Amino acid sequence: MTSARRADAIVIGAGIVGAACAAALARDGFQVTVLDRAFPSAGTTSVGMGHIVAMDDSPEQLALSAYAQRLWHDLAPELDPRSELDHCGTLWVAEDDAQFAAVRAKRDVYAAAGIASEILDARALADAEPNLRPGLAGALYVTGDMVVYPPGATLRLLDIARANGARVRSGEEAVEILPNGVRCVHETYHAEVVINAAGPLAARLTPGLPIVPRKGHLAITDRYLGFVRHQLVELGYLTSAHVMTNESVAFNVQPRATGQVLIGSSRELVEWEASLNRDILAQMLRRAEAFMPALGELSVIRTWTGFRPATPDKLPLIGPWDAVPGLWIASGHEGLGITTSLSTARLLVDQIVGRAPAIDPTPYWPARVHSASAA
Template sequence: MQEIVVVGGGVIGCLSALNLLEAGCRVTLLERGELGREASWAGGGIVSPLYPWRYQASVSALANWSQGYYPTLSAQLLAQTGIDSEVEPCGLLWLDHAERDQALAWAQQRQQPLAEVASEFVYERVPQLASGYQSALWQADLANVRNPRLLQALRARLLQFAEFNLQEHSTATGLLRDGDRVVGVTTQFAEYRADAVVVAAGAWSGDWLAEAGLSLPVVPVKGQMLLYKREPGWLKSVVLYEGRYAIPRRDGHILIGSTLEHAGYDKRTSTQALESLRQSAEGLLPELRELSPVAQWAGLRPGSPEGVPYIGPVSELPGLWLNAGHYRNGLVLAPASCRLLADLLLQRQPELDPAPYLPAGRVCQPL
């Protein structure tokens, strides 16, 4: 039985662990805080890149696989744990979007069900929308997932495995090596030896590789969000305009996001972001002016060049693996990324072409 250590307890770390456990591995997961409480908890949960036509084909391939798998994953976790991740196919309206022609060409080329709709459709779908929008791009099948519930379900499922060892509040402090080979991880409390170590540490993954003497261009990018509460069904679809979006939850909560800030590891919320997000919320949905937000929070995305994640072995350090750098799309890409990681680590035939994501040639030896 292979012994694996996963560093990082976000959606990428949890789903990596789940795939490996289901394949018969023994897995120790090290999380510096509480499982799933960083970017995976903080995000909006739209099961699509915000502007899918802007991304490389490699990102689209992971997104398409994951979009198809999310309903199955949610149903399995509900049956296994009793926790509903609330994967809702609510559709997404990109309002008056300047990249209309590019988006429609992308949809035709990739056979995606994206269509232009007139204002009549827009206001029939979202009657409480501010007046003046002329048209939208509409994708009816796009879903959103209630990501905190997803992380709760993943935690419950992982803990059902006798071969799973969860170590929360356990900061990984270094790699154990036998020559050039990585054979485990040290924490402030203990050593964990393993046949393979998977770094899925989100925004902290670049620091991890730097500790090992390698350069990985993954940096923290802060995003702040607001939460409102209306009655269930008040908002039926996700709406997006000029980079800001409103996402409905089944119980009537509405998420407004998000900012994009390069502020290091500072996760504090700010009054400036509060005011900016409130303006966006009220500009999209004027009836929200009657309400005060019920919550504001921030998370740190793992920023990476063009949002293409690093998935696979680090050739310079045998035994070390990456599943990191998903930037704004960790929840979107997680099912496919973690299946690919498991396929490669266990030497199975991968369901997706791994070439675009392999760290080889993308992780550099620093000068």
Template sequence: MGHRRYVKSHDLIIVGAGIVGAACADYASAEGLRVAIVEPGPIGGGATAAAMGHLVAMDDDPAELALAHYSLGLWEAFVDLPQAEYSRCGTLWVASNQADYARIPDKLARLAAAGVQAEQVDAEQLYRLEPALAAGLAGGMRVPGESVVYPPGVAQYLIGQAMARGAQLYRQRAHQLNSGGVRLTDNTQLSGNVLIATGCALPQLLPQLPMRSRKGHLVITDRHPGLVHHQLLELGYADSAHGSDDSSVAFNVQPRPTGQILIGSSREYGSETADISMTMVRRMLARTLQFLPGLSELDAIRIWTGFRPVSVDGLPYLGRAPQHANVWVAAGHEGLGVTTSLGSARVVIDQLLGHVTAIDPRPYDPMRVAA
């Protein structure tokens, strides 16, 4: 068993230093809480390091859109932060056919109702905006205010901000929740409220909250500035993102400030290893080349994988954990964790502090699973 060392208590112990945990640490410390951060690995090294970094409002679920729009406003504070590599390239949703193009007015209405500015573009405008797109596309929808960031850089900055306010970083793994707080693998006992932001690993500490891991692949090319100007997604992207198929691919490409091009997007259930599947990569690239045939001329310089944490219904768990008086949770963001990290942190921390939240927290309440 070994000797248990009791350390001084904290107001809040945050388990996990991906971008969601980092945002929680930053906001909690800014609100005056004495914060502990528990993270054995690199800051922003898990799902955060395998994220495309898009700041994008998805309009498929009202609660998801509300959280994304709230968060996008908070992201404005990071425009000039060097570590963020913030690029306001805008998002261009591409309609491959007339059926997709016909969906755009409804999407525009949902976005407008949430306060997101977007515009429909016809085929002629589409090719003026992105000349490298394949011929024969029907048009698209442009969201000019959306952006791309470098998530690990932001996570490291947020943790640095918290530590500058006195937050303590414990380079251990959280072994067990208990009535006073959490015990670490070296038997250090941290006492205080606990906020678990460990993504796919959530069930290790909170088995009552189901979480599935959804693997994704990313490919980055060598430098080719000016080939692509916007983040590009196919209008059917959300069908892939929210689908239940064991595996799917969708067109998603973004220009990086370095001149490189980052290519997604694959989703895969049932693969538990981080190994690269060239079968999935080929599927993903084939989908990409249907929209951007010119990318076949570029060299891929790196391929890597990561795992998105998927909650039981696709919305994150944000709030008090079932069956625990002093445990809170912020996890299960699937592919929108970067976009919604800042808003998620505020929704949880404001509830913990007894403040009125800026948006209705009920759709994200973890108790919905317990019920």
């Protein structure tokens, strides 16, 4: 259903965040133009894991990701096979009793946010994932988490936007964001609303955004149907993701709809150095083998690297950028952009049209950057 015609809007970046914004704006009646310097899903979206996960690094992160999880469930009937949606859930794996104690606390935090989860003891965990090493303490099973194939989901969101009148321009690189407009190499676009959804490149167009590229490595195996049944994450993952150290690895594997096993994860701050770091890859794989020894025998068919758009406080930048009239920011999602693309789009559009958002939008306002640096 399309609302009455609203103003023109330009979305810079056809990754999943830009695509979600375009779909939400177009459904709300905006005349949307999406600009991408390459093509849809060419950047961070194409190199991520595709996890739809409720993440509790901070209350604000949990609010945004829990909201997103609900929106993905609502969107599920509209997704097509390209999106490879899998309701596999997440198991947060506890190695020892101390971590298992944290599992109970985590369950309570999730319950308070409306996220359903179950505690698995050691035996239930072994039954759920027979290829995990013996002797693990247990896990928290977050039943509503999912996995998608991000490029497929992005194409679907862009189809929804197009069906509501949006245009998608590939090969159109934004050079400068103007008041109520965007200058590209060959053409200048004018619109009341401009959204910078350029992922890790967002700060190039909006100087002052505290976004840095945080590199990751991934490896994917041949098809081994049933080897892994849920997304598996070590409880220590949040420590790895949270601390802005130069490099870290954590156990994070997921089953793909194809039967492949996707193995992560690593984090590095090395600017834009994209080449494969064999030592990091080896460390990451060893961490995975430590949890799943049988993984060592599986055949890896591809490895790659990518860049997450990271912010200093681990929260995305969603909201108005007052220095430029008409400009809104939707970037800085680090490793949670696939999950929070939908909640980002809804928060942003609600604020643009003046509706009350479902959750408090202020923690994600880019303005916090200025106040932080002023303080």
